[in-house]
Amino acid sequence: MNIRYRWRAPAATLAALLAISPIAARADSDTYEFQLIDSSTKAGEGVILAARLINKRSGKPVSDAVIFAWRIDMAPDGMPTMTGSLEPHTSDEPGVYRFKANLTMEGAWRLSLAAKVQGESQTIVGRPLLQVQP
Template sequence: MGIQLNWRALAGALAAITVATAFGSAKAGSADYAFELVENEIKEGNGAVVAVRLLDKRTGAPVNNAVVFATRMDMAPDGMEAMAAPVEALPSEEPGIYRFKTNLIMAGGWRFSIAAKVQGESETVERRLQFKAVQ
């Protein structure tokens, strides 16, 4: 009888470990990360640089080495979504800052759409950021 109780205790302990492992090691989701503009006003023209910061919202720490796989620059805030500009990734100069060269062909409202994968996370981090191009 004593041996049966030990087997039951062992089975219960294994079940508890299995549940704890399955539910206790939840990963962060895309909502735990945020892209934000470094500057809200950027000088118009060819060669304009748009910089965004990627932060882990849980810790406030910058996120390095995310893989940016989609970008789009357009004038949607001024009702001209079809007016798009090319975007070229530039090397990072500081942790968690992602820089992009573009051609802000006119002053006004611009939208920068960005999507990236954070290493170790299954969800995509996406954001649409609005800023002003100024003369």
């Protein structure tokens, strides 16, 4: 085996670990934040959830973000594998990103979002909590 190829796998693993480490994501978590418009809702199908992405330094909403990953689960209640369906939904309010969700169970849910913002090199990650009532 060629020495050059022997070191590629460990180097790639290290690069992946650094990319997802809390240290790598820290700068943008100080600047941006996802906030739920309403942190409580009723259980059911077709529930519309809305999250606002704000720039914490200016206090202004960020309307040009590209949300590229989303998930909703019950990790706060100790059930990370209990997920609900979630799909993007239209929004006409600047900086507000809406999703249509099927929330089949009452309890605490975590909405996980990942976004890219123009001019920022790092991914913005948010995990606001939602309380679902019966």
